[in-house]
Amino acid sequence: MRAAIEGSAAIARAVAMCRPQVVSAYPITPQTHIVEALARMIAQGELRAELVSVESEFSAASVVLGAAAAGSRAYTATSAQGLLLMTEVLYNIGGLRIPVVMTCANRAIGAPVSAWNDQQDSMAMRDTGWLQLYCADNQEAVDTTIQAFRIAERTELPVMVCVDGYVLTHTLEPIDLPSQEQVDAFLPPYRFSRALDPRNPISIGNLVTPEYYSEARHAHHQAILRAREEIIAADRDWAAICGRSWDGLLAVDGPPDARLGILTIGSVMGTLFDARQAHPEFGAVKLIKLRAMRPFPVAELIGACAGLSDLIVLERALSPGGGGIVGAEVRAALFEAPSRPKIHNFAAGLGGRDMPLDLYPRLLARIAHEAPVQFAIFDLEPERLPPQER
Amino acid sequence: MSVTPPPDSPAELQRRQPVFRGLDAGHLACQGCGQALAARLVTEAIGPDVVIANATGCLEVFTTAWPRTAWRVPWIHSVFANTPAVASGIEAALKMQGRDTRVVALGGDGGTFDIGLQALSAMFERNHNVLYVCFDNEAYMNTGVQRSSSTPHAAMTTTSPPGRERMGKRHLKKDLLSIIAAHHIPYAATATVAYPSDLRKKVRRGLAIEGAAFVLVHSPCPLGWGHGGELSIEVARLAVQTGIFPLVELERGALVAAMALREVRPVTDYLKLQGRFRHLFADDPAAREELEHLQALANHNIELYRLRGARSDPRDSEGADTVRRGGLRWA
Numbered sequence: 001m002r003a004a005i006e007g008s009a010a011i012a013r014a015v016a017m018c019r020p021q022v023v024s025a026y027p028i029t030p031q032t033h034i035v036e037a038l039a040r041m042i043a044q045g046e047l048r049a050e051l052v053s054v055e056s057e058f059s060a061a062s063v064v065l066g067a068a069a070a071g072s073r074a075y076t077a078t079s080a081q082g083l084l085l086m087t088e089v090l091y092n093i094g095g096l097r098i099p100v101v102m103t104c105a106n107r108a109i110g111a112p113v114s115a116w117n118d119q120q121d122s123m124a125m126r127d128t129g130w131l132q133l134y135c136a137d138n139q140e141a142v143d144t145t146i147q148a149f150r151i152a153e154r155t156e157l158p159v160m161v162c163v164d165g166y167v168l169t170h171t172l173e174p175i176d177l178p179s180q181e182q183v184d185a186f187l188p189p190y191r192f193s194r195a196l197d198p199r200n201p202i203s204i205g206n207l208v209t210p211e212y213y214s215e216a217r218h219a220h221h222q223a224i225l226r227a228r229e230e231i232i233a234a235d236r237d238w239a240a241i242c243g244r245s246w247d248g249l250l251a252v253d254g255p256p257d258a259r260l261g262i263l264t265i266g267s268v269m270g271t272l273f274d275a276r277q278a279h280p281e282f283g284a285v286k287l288i289k290l291r292a293m294r295p296f297p298v299a300e301l302i303g304a305c306a307g308l309s310d311l312i313v314l315e316r317a318l319s320p321g322g323g324g325i326v327g328a329e330v331r332a333a334l335f336e337a338p339s340r341p342k343i344h345n346f347a348a349g350l351g352g353r354d355m356p357l358d359l360y361p362r363l364l365a366r367i368a369h370e371a372p373v374q375f376a377i378f379d380l381e382p383e384r385l386p387p388q389e390r
Numbered sequence: 391m392s393v394t395p396p397p398d399s400p401a402e403l404q405r406r407q408p409v410f411r412g413l414d415a416g417h418l419a420c421q422g423c424g425q426a427l428a429a430r431l432v433t434e435a436i437g438p439d440v441v442i443a444n445a446t447g448c449l450e451v452f453t454t455a456w457p458r459t460a461w462r463v464p465w466i467h468s469v470f471a472n473t474p475a476v477a478s479g480i481e482a483a484l485k486m487q488g489r490d491t492r493v494v495a496l497g498g499d500g501g502t503f504d505i506g507l508q509a510l511s512a513m514f515e516r517n518h519n520v521l522y523v524c525f526d527n528e529a530y531m532n533t534g535v536q537r538s539s540s541t542p543h544a545a546m547t548t549t550s551p552p553g554r555e556r557m558g559k560r561h562l563k564k565d566l567l568s569i570i571a572a573h574h575i576p577y578a579a580t581a582t583v584a585y586p587s588d589l590r591k592k593v594r595r596g597l598a599i600e601g602a603a604f605v606l607v608h609s610p611c612p613l614g615w616g617h618g619g620e621l622s623i624e625v626a627r628l629a630v631q632t633g634i635f636p637l638v639e640l641e642r643g644a645l646v647a648a649m650a651l652r653e654v655r656p657v658t659d660y661l662k663l664q665g666r667f668r669h670l671f672a673d674d675p676a677a678r679e680e681l682e683h684l685q686a687l688a689n690h691n692i693e694l695y696r697l698r699g700a701r702s703d704p705r706d707s708e709g710a711d712t713v714r715r716g717g718l719r720w721a
Contacts, residue, residue: 022482058509059512066482070479071483196465202464207450212456
């Protein structure tokens with residue numbers, strides 16, 4: 001059923017249709033309306049779940065860890081400082097390979113204090129051993145949330161669904177919400193092979209000496225790499241039910257013989273689509289949307305970049321002193337490719353700075369006139385800085 | 391004609407063991423470890439139908455070195471500070487599944503008094519049906535005896551060493567029980583390895599009550615306290631008999647029972663057995679002052695919990711010998 005609905009509310013509806021038994025969250029900023037919506041559904045009896053209202057995001061992550069380990073489908077949501085406060089537990093959930101699903105409503109991290117959108121938070125979590133899927137719009141967020149539970153439970157790995165804070169979470173869009181029957185047909189009841197159960201007691205979270213640690217890390221890494229098949233399968237099977245596919249790990253739009261490409265991640269994709277239509281003077285431009293950041297889709301990326309002379313990697317986070325995070329990974333992935341484009345790596349839209357339509361022509365004009373830059377913040381206003389900081 | 395085995399024969403001792411031990415032998419604890427004994431007694435009282443969440447600490451380390459485990463019950467260790475939250479999640483899940491399997495959280499004093507206190511407070515505020523047991527050995531023992539907020543006043547640790555300018559820990563042991571009491575949870579108690587029957591009774595009571603329960607178990611650490619492993623029970627018993635560690639029970643935060651002391655022993659009887667208080671027996675006015683201070687703290691406990699009385703005598707009740715016998719008789 002198609003309805004105009006706010007991103008947070010739509011995600012909450014999608015979560016509820018996945019029938020989680022335990023929802024836990026810290027309620028305030030940087031939280032979104034997702035948890036309030038779930039709380040309402042539980043209070044109204046529309047969702048049969050235990051809502052554990054905790055005193056910190058650190059505990060929220062811990063509650064869903066415990067719940068999923070004890071055999072219940074569990075969900076949490078957060079972003080920004082809240083996500084960072086979870087860090088230790090996120091690594092633990094990753095390492096223990098507990099299948100929980102989290103929405104990260106991407107926001108900037110202070111200092112400087114910011115409540116607005118960029119993707120520094122989830123990018124800082126890319127090494128936690130979670131799968132990370134990024135959504136370009138709220139329809140994709142709804143569908144990916146539903147897929148995430150199946151991916152998590154089949155791979156026994158945690159999944160972080162990243163949606164741009166405000167830009168998506170607080171925006172009203174026409175969204176096609178699936179029916180409960182469609183979700184039930186797609187997502188079987190939760191079953192965890194290593195559940196805490198007195199009838200089959202196991203110890204989880206043992207001390208591991210150097211004798212076994214490397215092997216555990218290797219197994220975790222391999223499990224995440226293998227998860228690519230489940231991400232693709234979940235997208236394909238969900239598409240068979242509802243008719244919408246999000247192209248698995250990576251989406252490519254544009255003519256295969258295009259020489260220019262822009263790779264990005266998250267909601268700015270929509271802006272670039274519209275801008276490309278409005279600016280045909282730049283010719284054929286391939287738009288590449290990275291959906292899976294973990295596992296990183298190396299093969300798909302090499303395929304998508306075949307024939308490109310120039311690739312702009314546009315991202316919304318950075319590693320200070322290093323440069324672009326996505327950019328570095330794209331460069332590394334393409335290094336072994338038979339032919340690779342020149343890579344122009346820019347960050348933009350940091351801390352909620354607007355990403356207008358004219359970003360597209362400005363980006364393409366800049367790379368036409370300049371040699372590739374290793375990394376730069378594209379929409380910087382240097383005159384706002386003292387001269388020595390420029 | 392059947393032959394009755396002598397009461398102290400291995401076969402008879404085995405027969406008297408409780409039928410189920412959640413924490414079994416073969417772990418790597420030190421000789422005389424109070425926590426290992428306490429954890430065993432706790433799991434004996436719980437039985438098999440339980441899920442345990444365990445904080446980081448000695449107990450986690452000495453029981454679970456991969457690929458072995460000493461646990462016969464489902465057991466999970468996440469990180470140091472989040473054990474009450476993990477237990478809350480387990481409890482919520484089991485509740486939703488309609489199962490009445492009990493949830494027990496275990497932590498040391500570092501995980502409980504210090505780094506996990508926020509999560510613990512929140513679990514109690516939400517009144518999850520979880521029994522939280524804190525094994526209190528009064529310092530960070532797993533990592534080499536560093537001061538915690540549970541370390542007693544004047545005790546020596548590696549981060550509260552005595553010297554020309556210091557007499558061990560400068561601050562008081564945190565009054566955790568009062569903090570717990572302020573949450574008005576259904577049940578809270580203190581117990582000790584020196585009185586195993588009392589400990590088991592309190593664990594069972596905590597489990598029987600619907601809602602959050604807390605048991606603080608005084609657990610000597612021979613390594614950190616500086617006494618022989620064979621003295622663990624003796625030291626723990628003296629902590630009770632001197633009034634240093636009163637055995638009490640609280641319901642909804644109100645004191646409902648305290649184990650009375652027929653004969654109160656001087657605090658020095660407890661302190662002199664332990665290397666961590668050795669500096670207090672030097673010929674030094676500052677040391678004498680600290681001894682008086684510690685005696686005053688014990689006196690304060692005796693007054694506060696009205697421990698002086700003849701209702702029962704901890705020396706007469708089931709003590710160290712109960713442990714040797716295996717405990718079934720008193721369980």
